[in-house]
Structures are given as structure tokens and as C-alpha cells.
Amino acid sequence: MPTFYDPGADAREASEALRGLAHATRTFESPQDLYGVLGDLLSGVRSLKQVLDQLATAHIKNRPHAFDDHGDHTIGSKDALAAADELHQAATLIDQAEERLDAAAGAASRVAWHEVPASEAPTIARWINVVFMQGQEADEVLEMIDADGALAGLNHLKYWDYGDETTSAAMENGYVYDAPPSGPSEHELHDGGYHLAYSHAFAHVALYRIHAVDTVDQLPDDARSLAVPSAPSRARESKRVSWFEPASITAVKRQRGLGL
Numbered sequence: 001m002p003t004f005y006d007p008g009a010d011a012r013e014a015s016e017a018l019r020g021l022a023h024a025t026r027t028f029e030s031p032q033d034l035y036g037v038l039g040d041l042l043s044g045v046r047s048l049k050q051v052l053d054q055l056a057t058a059h060i061k062n063r064p065h066a067f068d069d070h071g072d073h074t075i076g077s078k079d080a081l082a083a084a085d086e087l088h089q090a091a092t093l094i095d096q097a098e099e100r101l102d103a104a105a106g107a108a109s110r111v112a113w114h115e116v117p118a119s120e121a122p123t124i125a126r127w128i129n130v131v132f133m134q135g136q137e138a139d140e141v142l143e144m145i146d147a148d149g150a151l152a153g154l155n156h157l158k159y160w161d162y163g164d165e166t167t168s169a170a171m172e173n174g175y176v177y178d179a180p181p182s183g184p185s186e187h188e189l190h191d192g193g194y195h196l197a198y199s200h201a202f203a204h205v206a207l208y209r210i211h212a213v214d215t216v217d218q219l220p221d222d223a224r225s226l227a228v229p230s231a232p233s234r235a236r237e238s239k240r241v242s243w244f245e246p247a248s249i250t251a252v253k254r255q256r257g258l259g260l
Contacts (some may be wrong), residue, residue, distance in 0.1 A: 001013075005185070008072055016091045021037075025037065031113045032113050034108055034111075035105065035108045035109055035111075038101065038104060038105040039105060041101060042098065042101050042102060042105055045094060045097060045098050046098060047096055047099055049091050049094040049095055049098060052087050052088075052090050052091035052094060053087070053091045056083075056084040056085075056087035056088045056091065057084070059080045059081070059083045059087065060080070060081065060084045062080065063077045063080045063081070066079065066140040072085040075131075101213075107157040124213075125210050125211070125212060126176050126177065126178065126210075126211050127176070127177045127178070127179060127180045127195065127208045127209070127210055127211070128166070128167055128170035128171070128175060128176050128177075128208065128209055129170050129175035129176075129177075129206065129207075129208055130157065130158075130160055130161045130163050130166055130170075130194075130207040130208060130209050131157055131160035131161075131206070131207050132204065132205075132206045133204060133205050133206070134202075134204040134205075135203060136205055138198075138203050138204045139203060141153050141156060141157065141205045142198060142203070142205060143199070144156060145198060150187065150189040150196060150198070151189065151191060153196060153198065153205065154189055154191055154194055154196040154197045154207065157196065157205065157207040158207070159192065160207065161207070161209060166209075167209075167211055170211075173234055176211075177208070180195040180197060180208040181206070182197060183197075183198065183199065183202070184199075184201075185199050185200075185202060186198065186202075187199070187260055188198045193210040194207060194208065194209055194210075195207070195208040195209075195210075196208075220254070
């Protein structure tokens with residue numbers, strides 16, 4: 001226990017406590033303990049800065065009693081001043097460390113620790129729309145498919161895939177599917193994580209990419225029940241504002257009186 005009056009005894013106890021903490025923090029069984037440890041360390045660092053400043057002041061105040069081993073007061077006084085200066089410098093560095101530790105504690109306070117690591121969290125596959133073209137734009141790709149094959153068209157449409165940006169846009173707009181939409185008179189091609197759908201009769205082409213969704217990000221069951229079926233009927237298609245508009249959005253529009 002600290003004495004609050006004996007600097008030597010309290011310094012020894014602080015040293016032992018830090019040794020124990022260094023040993024204990026080699027592993028953390030519960031990451032929820034991290035924030036509490038940071039908070040206590042922050043308090044300790046602030047106290048350490050105060051201790052260093054007080055040690056520097058003590059060296060200056062006690063200069064009249066400072067001598068070297070040979071009894072030279074001038075040299076002893078000079079070394080006391082040097083020690084005080086170094087202690088002030090150390091306190092300044094500790095002040096900077098306190099700022100960084102305070103920032104670390106602030107960031108740590110925003111972390112929500114889960115029992116199951118992300119690498120073990122179950123995921124499911126969803127298809128996101130990368131690009132949809134119709135009319136003249138689609139005609140150019142369809143001509144490429146006729147000339148060089150469907151794979152050439154698929155690889156060409158990959159240039160519209162901007163990774164996370166494309167995924168975010170699809171998520172925000174609801175262009176996410178259990179299976180790539182497939183309509184009448186459409187041809188399809190799978191290649192790796194991509195799916196190409198195209199139709200000469202309706203003059204459109206579309207590219208989809210597989211995307212893994214963590215269970216924490218999945219839609220609830222009632223929302224997933226509105227997902228686009230892999231092979232919708234012609235009658236359902238006629239009720240949609242757009243064939244490639246997600247069924248969930250169409251349903252919401254109808255409920256709000258915004259759809260046809």
C-alpha cells in the first residue's frame with residue numbers, strides 16, 4: 001500500500017506494480033479489460049509527470065547540499081542542475097506521451113468487443129449489380145459478344161467495377177440479390193465471382209458480382225423474403241417499375257403509392 005509520505009517506499013512499490021503490470025499484460029483473456037487498463041495507465045502517467053517535475057524541483061532546491069565524491073560543491077551543484085534539466089525534459093516527453101495515451105483511450109472507448117472474432121463470423125453470399133446497360137450502350141457490348149464471345153463481354157463490363165465503391169452504391173440503392181436476376185430470352189455466363197446476363201431481344205446487358213455479407217449485416221428475414229427470385233414470371237415482371245429494380249424497393253413503392 002502507498003504511504004503518501006515516504007518517497008522511497010512508494011517509488012519501490014510503484015516499480016513493483018509496474019513490473020507486475022508488464023507481466024500481466026502479456027496476454028488479455030478478455031479484451032473488454034483493455035479500456036480500463038488504459039484509463040488507469042493514463043492516471044498513472046499524469047502522476048508520473050508530476051513526480052518528475054517535483055524531482056527536478058527538489059534537485060534545484062537542495063543545491064546547497066550538493067557535492068561530488070571529493071567534496072567539491074561546484075561540481076555537485078552543476079550536476080544537480082543537470083539532473084533537474086534532464087528531469088524537466090523527461091516530464092515534457094511524458095506530457096506528449098499523455099496526449100497520445102489520452103487519444104488511444106478515446107479510440108478504445110469506441111470499440112465494441114464481440115465474443116466471436118470476425119474471421120469466424122458466419123457469412124452468406126449475395127450478388128450485387130455492377131452495371132446495367134440498355135439501348136445503344138448495350139448494343140455495343142452485344143456486338144462484342146457476337147464477335148468475340150460472352151466472356152469478352154463479361155471482361156469488358158468488369159471495367160465498371162470499382163470495388164468497394166461499387167459495392168457501397170449497390171447496397172445503398174438496394175441492388176443486392178440472393179441470385180442474379182434472370183429474365184426471359186436472357187443468356188447467362190458465370191466466370192469466377194461474376195455473372196453476366198444479356199438479351200438481344202430486349203437489348204440489355206448486366207453484370208453482377210458475388211459479395212460475402214456478415215450475418216450482422218444481413219437483412220432480417222421479413223426483408224429477405226422480398227428478395228428477387230432467380231427466375232421471376234412474366235406476370236411479376238409486368239408489375240415492376242423496372243426489371244432490374246430490386247423487388248424490395250418495388251414493394252415499398254407500392255405500399256407508399258409510388259409504384260404503378
